[in-house]
Amino acid sequence: MAQQKPQKPKQPRRSKQLKLLITERDKWKQILAQIEKPEAPISVIEKIEVELLDGTVFDINVRELLEEGFDEVELEDLINAKLEAADHLIKDANFFISTDHVANAVQPITNSILKNL
Numbered sequence: 001m002a003q004q005k006p007q008k009p010k011q012p013r014r015s016k017q018l019k020l021l022i023t024e025r026d027k028w029k030q031i032l033a034q035i036e037k038p039e040a041p042i043s044v045i046e047k048i049e050v051e052l053l054d055g056t057v058f059d060i061n062v063r064e065l066l067e068e069g070f071d072e073v074e075l076e077d078l079i080n081a082k083l084e085a086a087d088h089l090i091k092d093a094n095f096f097i098s099t100d101h102v103a104n105a106v107q108p109i110t111n112s113i114l115k116n117l
Contacts, residue, residue, distance in 0.1 A: 041072075042062060043066070043072055043105070044098055044102050045095055045096065046061075046097060047096045048096070049093065050086075050093045052086075052089050052090060053089055054089075062079070
């Protein structure tokens with residue numbers, strides 16, 4: 001009589017689809033937090049926080065200006081000219097990126113690239 005090989009217990013089936021426990025917006029926040037942003041298109045900037053040497057801090061609300069109808073190229077030129085003219089007074093400038101606008105711009109491209117994986 002032939003001996004039967006002991007059978008290994010069956011492993012539960014793994015789903016082929018990767019499931020993440022975070023939202024799309026949270027994923028984009030994590031991605032953006034990990035990269036340096038020396039330059040960013042004006043279309044994804046939420047605001048620019050400028051700190052002057054005397055301690056004064058003011059915001060340039062880029063998103064609001066774009067929503068009011070400013071042309072992106074003209075607004076970028078205007079902001080760059082103002083920052084350059086006041087460079088000797090500026091201690092620091094922080095650019096705040098709109099997670100939603102980056103996600104909306106990049107996600108369709110990412111989906112297209114990854115669709116066949």
